[in-house]
Amino acid sequence: MGEALAVYEIILDGQDHPIDYRFLAVNPAFTLMTGLQASQVLGRTMRQISSAGEAEEVERYGRIALRGGSERFESWSVGLARWLDVNAFAAGPLRFATILVDITERKKTEDALKADEARLQGLVRLLQHPVCSEQALFDAALAEAMSMTSSECGCIFRYDEDLREFALHARSGKARAECGVLDERTLYRLEGTGFWGEAVRQRRAIVENDFTLPSPNKKNLPGGHAGLVRFLSVPVFLSEKIVGVVGVANKAEPYDKADARQLELLITPVFSQVERIRAMGLVSENESRFRAMTTAMDDIVFTMDTSGILTGVYGSWPERFGLVGESCIGKTLSEVFGPDVTEAHEAASARVLGGAGATYEWTASGFGEREPCVMQTSLSPIRVDGKVSEIVAVGRDVTAHVKRERRFERLVNEKLALIREVQHRVKNNLQMIISLMELQATFGSDGWNLARIKLMQSRIYSIASVHDLLGGSGSFDTISLLESLRNLVSFIQAHDDGSYDIDVSGDERLFLTVDVAVPVSLIVHELLVNCIGHARKENGLLSVNISAVTEDGSVCEIRVVDDGDQLEAGSGPVSKGGMGSMLIKGLAEQIKGSVAVDRIKGYEVVLRFPVSGAGRPKYPSDPSELEFVEFANDQGIA
The missing domain is CATH 3.30.565.10 (Histidine kinase-like ATPase, C-terminal domain)
Structure with a gap:
């Protein structure tokens, strides 16, 4: 579309004040731009053609026609619903001309760039916001969303897609004052929500620019809600799951796709940041709990990478060895405890790097006045994406246990030796009785008594043989x-x-x-x-x-x-x-x-x-x- 040219005559009142202007000539480009034929406009005044003319515009054109010169400006044409670049200049006594260029697309691009810049600035402010809580971040995000869309009120919901529940996390002061429906302490089921749940049900942005007109999206609208003229709600997606909904209302101009896009691009990083804050909070909480547990334990707890370098030292055990926990990080276990642990530790680490657990014992010595102690260390793999990335170790002083085991083993051996000696003596005593009976038999006994002696001998032997086997069986x-x-x-x-x-x-x-x-x-x-x-x-x-x-x-x-x-x-x-x-x-x-x-x-x-x-x-x-x-x-x- 080319430049639209039109020539006009200014119309003055009795006091030479411009009150209108009349079309004298137009080119074909003017007809293409405005849709008005030359026969429809020539000889007619602007007020006769359209009631959209403004006094400020007539005043500007009258000044050029009366004083000469030129002006260039951009103007929104209500009748054409377009942005125009206007070059107005004098064209003779009481006359002026305009060259019009349609710059609507350029203005849309500029507005989009300005909106993007405003959104990015708002996002930077949000991400740099000194967040002390999730609530503070949501409140700041809602303020930016309302400012960016020029809305009067708004709210932000968190949504649990598995439970199908909403939780109100932020709403503007005006929404809080005018809306008696929503309560921050209440969870809302999706099936019980009205128009503000449609963004989740339809999984897309919902725009209502005239609440006086009927709409299928306005079902279940309860009494007591804020006075709505226009409304925009946008679902927030993270990893293809809806995690929240942001809604804004009562913008002076209609909401459009650009508003929905800017709102989505602004709020999505906020929800991502909230998820990170929550994750960091859980990590911090678990870290504190873990450190409290390890501090209360008397065990050695540490982590190391796959090359055997210590990456974390936990608990109060370093003090018992005259060490400082932080000074151990970055060293190998051999550098911390000496060569006594090297062979056993390396063999166990090799098994753990293969994916199995391992336990070994070693003797810790050479730590000042501390007596040598027997340590039992268990290693387990830490996997990330199925691969061993680190090793966690828990070591325990088992010196007392080892001493008890050795003492128990010594006592058992002593008792076994005693039992063996008792069994041996019982067998020997029974054998002596058998021998005495054999000796008695040689000193003359009649056949009846001799048979009875031999019978008693074999009976005693049946008992002695059991004790003989018992003493040599090892089980006792x-x-x-x-x-x-x-x-x-x-x-x-x-x-x-x-x-x-x-x-x-x-x-x-x-x-x-x-x-x-x-x-x-x-x-x-x-x-x-x-x-x-x-x-x-x-x-x-x-x-x-x-x-x-x-x-x-x-x-x-x-x-x-x-x-x-x-x-x-x-x-x-x-x-x-x-x-x-x-x-x-x-x-x-x-x-x-x-x-x-x-x-x-x-x-x-x-x-x-x-x-x-x-x-x-x-x-x-x-x-x-x-x-x-x-x-x-x-x-x-x-």
Whole structure:
């Protein structure tokens, strides 16, 4: 569009004062700019064409026409709704001309630049604001927003997108005075909000420039709100989530997209700054809590980077070593504590850099008058984006604990040595009794007494063998059942010249405490001696099988089976009236066990008992008190 040229004649009143002007000529560019044809304007006055003419404009043009000269100025044309660059100059007696250039786009650009500059200046003021609280920053931001948009009132809400809740954080004095709806202490649900919640629901800026007209955005408008003429609300986004809403109202001119853009660009950094303030507050709070905790602890707490340089020292422990915490930062652990820690620390650090935790012990020495102490240090990785960026260490003085452990270990070794000596002496004393009985047997005894002496010897040995195994087992409280039975069989075979074969088999994992092992050994001894003494075949041969098994580790079953001749009723170890029967009866009750007999195939006795839980032995004072019954087909004694 070119320059619009028009020539006018000034019209004066009776006192030669300009009151209007008449169009004399226009060029085609004038028609294009104004939309007015030459026939519509030529010969007519400005007041006849438009009522928008102003007295100031007529006064200016009259001065040029009467006095000559020229003026250049910029003017907003209400009728054209455009900005014009006007060059007015004299064109003869009582005449003047204007050259008009449309500068609307340039003015918009200039206004946008001015708005950007004003916003940036406001943002700088906000970010340089001596913030003492979030509230102070929000109040300052609202003041800048109202100034930038030339609004009379405004408010700022924080919004929680997960909870769908608003919290009022700032509002202008006029809004506070005129609006009786909003309360800073109240949380507002999104579904309960009216027009000021539309910015969140629609996720865009909402503009209402005439509140007298109906609008779908004005739903749920409560009574008591501020008197609104124009209103603009803008959602604030951070990481694609709405975190707040800013609203301004009652600008003299209509709000437009530029206002919404400037408001968004101004307030978004404010919310980012508030988030940083909150994060810094949490960091400061956690830092204070952490330092209070580490100060109250007696432990060594420090951090270091991946190269082993100390980056943080926490707590009061440096004082105990005559060190200053800050002086340790920037050094390696070896430089602080000396070479004693180097090897163990480097090995542990290598494991932690690989992503695992590590614990090691070392001796701290060479710190003035402080005695050497044993330190236990645990290292853990600190990860950032999945990578180990630092190492945190917690060290504890375990000197007292180590001393207690060593003292306890010494006491345990002393007690074990004592137990071993007691077991050895018990075994030796029992062996001495066996030897004395052997010596007695050599000094003439009839066959009946000699047999009884040998029987007592083997019974005593069954007890001695348990103590012998107990002293050499290393555990001092349990022995292997099968090993005990094999030793017993070896002793009996060594002291008897009979032709028989005894096989011992079973679960090698069966271990018994001494309270159970001694009674079991005596019971098996009685059963075995009975087989040898009463079940041999006519040719003198005999085969005996002893098996010990357990199904669940809680109950043990021992079977003593021979292939000899069947015993007559009333004979055998569980027959009525014998010493062997009395022993079996009392010992079985002691270990809370049961005995069952089968005479159909040779002679089989089954002993079942719990692996643990022996009681006190019960021996009848008179064998006649034993109430034995005849057994067959695995019936047991009560």
